[in-house]
Amino acid sequence: MMRLRQIATTLMAALREIFDESAYMRFLSRNQICSSPRAYAAFLREQENAKARRPKCC
Amino acid sequence: MTKSIRILTWLGLAVLGALALGTIALHRGEEINAMWLVVAAFCAYALGYRFYSRFISAKVLALDARRATPAERLEDGRDFVPTNKWVLFGHHFAAIAGPGPLVGPVLAAQFGYLPGTLWILIGAVFGGCVQDFVILLFSVRRDGKSLTEMAREEIGIVGGFVAYAAVISIIVILLGAGALIVVNALKASPWGVFTIAMTIPIAVFMGFYLRHLRPGKVLEVSFLGFIFVMLAIWGGQWVSQTPAVAPWFTLTAPTLAVIIIIYGFAASALPVWLLLAPRDYLSTFVKLGTIALLALGIVALRPTLQMPPLTRFVDGSGPIFAGKIFPFAFITIACGAISGFHSLISSGTTPKLIRRELETRMVGYGAMMCESMVAILATIAACVLSPGTYFAINSPAGIVGQSPEAATATISGWGFPVTAAGMHALAQAVGEQTLFNRTGGAPAFAVGMAHIFSSSLGGQAVMAIWYHFAIMFEALFILTVLDAGTRVGRFMVQDALSHVWRPLGRTGWYPSILATSALIVAAWGSFLWQGVKDPLGGINSLWPLFGICNQLLATVALCVATTIIVKMGNAKYSPVTLAPLAWLVAVTFTASWHKVFDPNPRIGFLAHARQLASSTAPSHGVSRLIFNDRLDAAVAGALVCMVALILLESISLWVSVISGRMQARVREAPFVPTRFAAEEQG
Numbered sequence: 001m002m003r004l005r006q007i008a009t010t011l012m013a014a015l016r017e018i019f020d021e022s023a024y025m026r027f028l029s030r031n032q033i034c035s036s037p038r039a040y041a042a043f044l045r046e047q048e049n050a051k052a053r054r055p056k057c058c
Numbered sequence: 059m060t061k062s063i064r065i066l067t068w069l070g071l072a073v074l075g076a077l078a079l080g081t082i083a084l085h086r087g088e089e090i091n092a093m094w095l096v097v098a099a100f101c102a103y104a105l106g107y108r109f110y111s112r113f114i115s116a117k118v119l120a121l122d123a124r125r126a127t128p129a130e131r132l133e134d135g136r137d138f139v140p141t142n143k144w145v146l147f148g149h150h151f152a153a154i155a156g157p158g159p160l161v162g163p164v165l166a167a168q169f170g171y172l173p174g175t176l177w178i179l180i181g182a183v184f185g186g187c188v189q190d191f192v193i194l195l196f197s198v199r200r201d202g203k204s205l206t207e208m209a210r211e212e213i214g215i216v217g218g219f220v221a222y223a224a225v226i227s228i229i230v231i232l233l234g235a236g237a238l239i240v241v242n243a244l245k246a247s248p249w250g251v252f253t254i255a256m257t258i259p260i261a262v263f264m265g266f267y268l269r270h271l272r273p274g275k276v277l278e279v280s281f282l283g284f285i286f287v288m289l290a291i292w293g294g295q296w297v298s299q300t301p302a303v304a305p306w307f308t309l310t311a312p313t314l315a316v317i318i319i320i321y322g323f324a325a326s327a328l329p330v331w332l333l334l335a336p337r338d339y340l341s342t343f344v345k346l347g348t349i350a351l352l353a354l355g356i357v358a359l360r361p362t363l364q365m366p367p368l369t370r371f372v373d374g375s376g377p378i379f380a381g382k383i384f385p386f387a388f389i390t391i392a393c394g395a396i397s398g399f400h401s402l403i404s405s406g407t408t409p410k411l412i413r414r415e416l417e418t419r420m421v422g423y424g425a426m427m428c429e430s431m432v433a434i435l436a437t438i439a440a441c442v443l444s445p446g447t448y449f450a451i452n453s454p455a456g457i458v459g460q461s462p463e464a465a466t467a468t469i470s471g472w473g474f475p476v477t478a479a480g481m482h483a484l485a486q487a488v489g490e491q492t493l494f495n496r497t498g499g500a501p502a503f504a505v506g507m508a509h510i511f512s513s514s515l516g517g518q519a520v521m522a523i524w525y526h527f528a529i530m531f532e533a534l535f536i537l538t539v540l541d542a543g544t545r546v547g548r549f550m551v552q553d554a555l556s557h558v559w560r561p562l563g564r565t566g567w568y569p570s571i572l573a574t575s576a577l578i579v580a581a582w583g584s585f586l587w588q589g590v591k592d593p594l595g596g597i598n599s600l601w602p603l604f605g606i607c608n609q610l611l612a613t614v615a616l617c618v619a620t621t622i623i624v625k626m627g628n629a630k631y632s633p634v635t636l637a638p639l640a641w642l643v644a645v646t647f648t649a650s651w652h653k654v655f656d657p658n659p660r661i662g663f664l665a666h667a668r669q670l671a672s673s674t675a676p677s678h679g680v681s682r683l684i685f686n687d688r689l690d691a692a693v694a695g696a697l698v699c700m701v702a703l704i705l706l707e708s709i710s711l712w713v714s715v716i717s718g719r720m721q722a723r724v725r726e727a728p729f730v731p732t733r734f735a736a737e738e739q740g
Binding site: 014015016018023024030035039041044046057 | 135136137139141142144145146147148149152153154155156158225229268269270273274275276277280329330331335339342343346393397399400402403406407539542543546
């Protein structure tokens, strides 16, 4: 049971990383702000350059 | 587990793998179960990972558990973040998995299931996984530097320039070939067009939801987006069956090409949050789910392969693409075996997130094994179809004939029985008007996937839903690559043009954005247009060109890797990267030679141009085709010349270092001990 919970936690963490939720959390904690439309807009601005320069693989 | 039990387990796995490989290689004249391919792949990857990657880690690269990675040394909570290895494994796999491992194996199945399967397994274990692993580690030891930066620093200025040119060429040709696959999958398909069209408002909704309603809740909105996409698939059936609405979404190939070109331009110029980012999330969500579903479906249903191990087309006369197994099977299947594109990912985000140096093995080598497994699943999806059906879907009208009767007569004449009535019934079952001449691999994959699932989940009644789900999945996937690729290409062109005139490099300056977006879209759009107008279906020329580009990029990556290994003083272990490099040089240079100079007009671009010039009266359309052939020949020739340059520069460097004429100097970041080792021990 413990092992299953561990697997589920890791899977969710992987999904949060893939879908940039973790990156947003890090952004909030780095800037010590709470989640809001304004904070997310700032996060997207920061992400924009890096994300748009990342090639999608074939 | 005691040592003797471990040895027995690995011996058992080796015997099982040999048995599975023997079964798929030696069975002739009778159908085999797809599980043999899955078992052979599982055993090959397990043995490759346990023994070969471990050898590379210990002897060739000497991974150092005490050395801090850039994620630890340069941690900034943004680009450099020490990340759990399993989380990073998923992240890296999601980044390298694209449409390539699904399309290439489907096209290469024209040779039978055997050549593709063997190349996927051998190519991945000894080539692709090694490339991804080694480049990842070398990037980690250089503060996460990119492949082009490593090529410039370790080989020389020519190396850097060639890597840059190879990257931009591969992006342009990939986008042209990808867009052509989407056009061929959606032409005359109101259901498919409606579903894909609906993903644009869905993505815009997701963008607004994320920005204004529930900031940062990406998983939640991706799930919502997925539900809307499923509703769009369901609605597509209504659209296709409603005479008043269906014609709006029944589009010809040229119309679709124009729409996709306009879409590509818009996606490159619009803000990322509005379209690109939400589509990316939606596509990733659907991609991971579909791959998992396909894997589960094949393992649970264990379908039988209808395709023979080898077909008569091993002689080079294949209808889907012309050319013999060597070299064409090895450039057709790139991403599932070895893909140069992966080296960009391995030297991109991933090296900045690796927590421990030892974890590069699992992330680099391991994620590529999973990608290779996806290619095996695609092979299975194509080979569960009867060969007659497979060739009827994938063969262009220019080869098999325009009418269903002519096509079925030609294909049946090859020894693969198929009837016009049978194809009509299949088209009706999947909700299409016709399945003939649906070149590009995506429709055949979709029919194969629908065939596998409809035999248990919902039966024939939902075959059309499964088919359009698979088409939506591939088209969404490719369009995401297309909009992201156009933007990446735009940034690369802006970077290059900034050396000519600095304002052109400003990524926020709209005149520059519009001009460079137009330049990139025009480049891949011209390849797309050429494919649409090609009577041989376009894939015959574009996919091999894409394969050549991709494998040439892998050649560049392996040149960089071998150079670093030699400079590290490990020349005796250089065959680890030198062997796949030599193979790729043989494959890509031979393939390029054939594509440019082969006297067969179905293979050689120049021979095809000569045939067109001599056999028809000159017209604008023919002149355009002749120009396209010459352009393709020039692109292939130029790429080979550039890669030959980097190869010669590398060889000269290796000889100088090994002979002692040059003192080797690797440009690794200085050693800093990791704090994680002490934390783990404590």
